[in-house]
Amino acid sequence: MSISLLLLVVAVIGVAGYLAGSWRANALAGGKLSSLHSRPGYYGSFVAIWSVLPAIAIVLVWITASPIYISSAVRGGFPDEVKAEPQATQNLNYNMIGAIARGFKLLSAEERDALFKDGAAAREVLGSKGVPLAAAPTPYMLTAAEDLNRRTTASNMFVSILAVVAALAGGVFAYRSIVPKFRARNRVEGVMLVGLIVASSIAILTTIGIVASMATEAISFFNMVPAWEFFFGTTWDPRFAAAGATDSSGQFGLIPLLAGTLYIGFVAMLVAVPVGLFAAIYMSEYASRHVRSVAKPLLEVLAGIPTIVYGFFALVTVGPFLRDISAQLSGLVTGNYSSFIQAQSVLTAGFVMGIMLIPYVSSLSDDIITAVPRALRDGSLGLGATRSETIKRVILPAALPGIVGALLMTASRAVGETMIVVLAAGVAARMQLNPFEPMTTVTVKIVNQLTGDLEFTSPQTLVAFALGITLFVITLCLNIYALYIVRKYREQYE
Structure with a gap:
């Protein structure tokens, strides 16, 4: 059977x-x-x-x-x-x-x-x-x-x-x-209580298991490659050694990958925060009930689109569009129609990732702004303040801790994105400040190192676990800080 x-x-x-x-x-x-x-x-x-x-x-x-x-x-x-x-x-x-x-x-x-x-x-x-x-x-x-x-x-x-x-x-x-x-009720409720405890423990045990599995393999990697070379190295070349080096396993510098991760995430937040925050303010304070019932679900549809679709959108539409626009601008200024924005670049990946993050910012911020008591709005308007002045001087300051926490959680989501970066930013591990050039992130290299025939005995494969545990610590710190901000500055309303 x-x-x-x-x-x-x-x-x-x-x-x-x-x-x-x-x-x-x-x-x-x-x-x-x-x-x-x-x-x-x-x-x-x-x-x-x-x-x-x-x-x-x-x-x-x-x-x-x-x-x-x-x-x-x-x-x-x-x-x-x-x-x-x-x-x-x-x-x-x-x-x-x-x-x-x-x-x-x-x-x-x-x-x-x-x-x-x-x-x-x-x-x-x-x-x-x-x-x-x-x-x-x-x-x-x-x-x-x-x-x-x-x-x-x-x-x-x-x-x-x-x-x-x-x-x-x-x-x-x-x-x-x-x-x-x-006493059947007592027995049944006791069983249900145990079931709830088990269900609650699954998430904790899963997190512990994930961290333990990554940490075990990461320790094996650091036994082969010194930790200081990984965390402070500026060259990412895991397959071949640099010229003149004696280590045949290559170099595993984290700095270029971390710089690309933070740079692309920063550009994404520059796109997502203004659009998402302004959309939240409009829907919570200006939009009618009918408009809100239509606009909010349509905006949140973006959150349901698979990230690989965003990657296709960046690869096929946004990247070529930015490249062609830059070529036209260059031709108008210098007469040389050569594009200064590459199709795969930090700007392309950050822009598309920012579009993906808009519903996260808008939805969280909208809930936080809506939670501000109506009495504060009515009191401000009753004293003669306009609606815009009420938003700027009453509502946003009251909701600011929650909004900051929401933005930090959104940033942790941006740090962990993979598919958009693979298709829109390339795989080149480099350190540079030009947003029109390609860079890569930690998540992309994790995928690269764990693709193909795997033997978990070489540093080329084990480095993925070191990258994973590093990324886990970064996102964990962002989430903990977000919770700290929310709890420390949260207003208590009756």
Whole structure:
């Protein structure tokens, strides 16, 4: 039985348990619900929980432990000469065996028996079934694939029977526990509380896991490359050493990438902040209810556009437009129609990224401005101030801490952008102040270093984790500072 079908069966048992528990509670009440400690729905929920949770726990444990056990058992049947090979080679062989096993499921028993006689024929037949193999399988691979399928089928059958039995047993136990004074509500709410705690812990544990995984690989990188060379180096050349250098692994200077990240983010904020802030002021203070109901959703549509689409827009439209405009301006001034703005440049990437960030600035700022009490507006207008004076001298100062926090959070979003920079700013790691020339960012180089065949033993690959942990610290500091600003200067209104 597949996992999806098994979960469906467990869900059906849970629904049946809920109905049975509710019916039993109503029957025990005899039409007088006040005799029950809890409402009938709580009794039904108690039976459903006991029907579902034990089965789900068994399935989760099986999903975690079964692949490990099956892999160990299948690898134990490898020939001795295969076991003597490096672990990486054994992993590749096991992956190939897994592909063969998936292909065997598409064949009849007679076809599988025929494939054992000719590895080349097996490769051709499996390829025709949509399972391409890098090489002709050897006999032990075919045998191991059969063993893998057999063990997987037996394991699936075992966990299916065990989960269904656990669901039924749990439901029967809970059903028999129902009596009028049984505190079903307390039990159900206790389970829900634990579920909420687990859900809240997932985000924290995920963050810890991400940081730990990056930090582990980053430490390995810093064991190969001194930290001071990485953080203070001005040359990014991870594949080849600079002329006269003896280190064949190249140079890993962070400064050019960090400069490009901050420069492009700065240009993006120059575009996004005025437009987004003015849009927020208009929608919160000047726009009618009808205009606001139309303009605000249309503006926020920009936030739903994938960043790769913005990258296409920059590559196909904005970059060539700026290049052609600069060529025309250069021709009018000097007579030489050569563009001084390249299609891939800091300006192109920053401008398009700023457009992407407009809804973040406008939406957050609009919510903050709208939260300013109406009494402050009415008091200012009542004293004779105009609407513009009220906005400048009352509303914006009151909302300023929240707006500053929103801008800092938007800046952290700009720092982590990748696809727009890849297509609009290029991949050249350089240090320069001309916004019309290409630069690159930390995120782009993370993608570059983790593209292709990966071996997490060389500094060329491990440097991506050092870049990742650096970027994580930068965005974390921006977010913490934003929260600090908001909490320190937030106005308390009644």
